[in-house]
Amino acid sequence: MSITTQAYHPSPPDTPPNAGPSNLHPNIYNNIHDEETPPQTAFSILEPPAHLSAITTHTTHIRPLDPDDTFPDGGTRSWLVVLGSFFLLMASYGMMNSTGVLQNYFATHQLANYSTSAVGWxxxxxxxxxxxxxxxxxxxxDRYGPTGILIAGSCCYVAGLLILAECKxxxxxxxxxxxxxxxxxALLSTAAMAAVPQWFDRRVGLAMGWAMSGAGVGGLELEVFAGLGLYPTYVVMQGFSVSTSVILLSxxxxxxxxxxxxxxxIADKYGRINTQTGLxxxxxxxxxxxxxxxxxxLPGLYVFSCVFGLASGSFLSLAPALATLICIPIGGEMLEKVGSRAMVAYLGGVLVVALGMFVMARWASLxxxxxxxxKI
Incomplete structure (x- = not known):
């Protein structure tokens, strides 16, 4: 679309006789000139030169802001995304929550000749x-969307799970x-957690909570994975049966x-850092x-499973990757060398350090x- 515009040149005001610059004191003339021509600033509008009095401009169509281009924060499609993320996290993070059962089985069957710390790797x-x-x-x-990532992740995960049964x-x-x-x-869980915030804003904490609950259902989280990975082994070392350890982990x-x-x-209402610090x-x-x-x-272990389960519900998304690599072997080595009580005290100390860091983070944010x- 072409638009032809004509520059507007206002006619000079009528000048009374003997009112020209030569008949005025220079200061008076400068004051008049300053009033007629304000100083140029970054927001001044300049008149185009005469030879540009007729120009042709081309405009492009700009789509008006769509009021629907916001986070749905609900609806069938949004909650279907949450449901899909729930099942993806149930398969991926759920397995991470169950590694303690696998480790205990490997250590007593195929890898019985290896130490607890070696199996923990x-x-x-x-x-x-x-x-x-x-x-x-x-x-x-962000660039390609979730489809290819989910296909590749499903292939890797299912193939590895089938081959795992034949490992010796x-x-x-x-x-x-x-x-x-x-x-x-990694492919499945990243796509699952990245998809939910695309559909929620005000209620993103609630939606992520429902999606992340799949990790807990799949288990039927440095700190969490060491605790979950070594918890069944700890229970067996206290003289209880393997089935009891599985029940407690469940x-x-x-x-x-x-x-x-x-x-x-709670995080949507009181702030995420506040909630995490309390947990x-x-x-x-x-x-x-x-x-x-x-x-x-046994009563103490049952009570601990309930309370620590409630507290550790949101730890998973904060777990540093390096810590997850070394926490289980370190904990397993401590079980063999210094005993179970020292390992428990070590895990508690890690949480105390984490608590101090979150308190400092909240203080800095304020x-x-x-x-x-x-609310923060």
Missing amino acids: IPGLFTFFGLVLSVQIGPMF LYWHFMLTLGVVMGSGA ILNVFSTIGRLITGV ICLGALAIFTIWLPFGHT SYRWRWQA
Whole structure:
């Protein structure tokens, strides 16, 4: 579309006789001139020169702002995305929550000749790949979308799971469970967690809580994976049966699912850092007041599974990838060398350090002024 515009040249005002510049004092003339011609600034509108009095411009069609181009924050399609993410996380992170059962089985069957710390490198590598590759997969999701990522992730994960049943040697487990299934889990979980925020804003905490609850259902999280990975082994070392260890881990995962659902709503209302700080504090209390003094009794383990499950519901998204690689082998080595109580105290100490970091982060976000009621 072409538009021809004509520049507008206003006619000069009538000049009375003897009112020209030669008859005025220079200061008076300058004042008049300053009033008629304001100083040019970055926002001044300049008259185009005479030879540009007739120009032709071409305009392009600009789509008006669509009021529907916002986060749906609900509706059938939005909640179907949450449901899909739920199942993806149930398969990927759910397996991470269950590595303790696998590790205990490997250590008593195919890999019985290896130490607990050596076997611990297998689920540690699986968790490491499942989280560290998310840094590279995230930009791929932004550019290409989820379809190709989900197809590749499903192929890797399903193939690795089928081959895992035939593994007999140590390097078989490292390659199959650690690398292949870890890479598949990274593809699936990254797409699952990146899709939900595309459909929610005001209720994103609630939606992510429902999606992340799939990780807890799949288990029927440095800190979480060490606890979950070594918890069944710890229970067996206290003299209880393998079936009891599986039941306790299942209870922990059930309450972890409930914790994810509740914390999403709480985070939307009171702030995510506030919520996370409170949960870390609850988890540390559960370790030092329940697990450490009463971890040798069955009632104490049942209570700990419930409380720590609720607290650890939102830890997974914050777990640093390097820590997930080394936490289970370190914990396994501590179990063999210094005993179970030292390992429990070590895990509690890690949570205390994390709590201090979150408190410092909240303080810095408030410009180093502490306000108890600030939502952050």
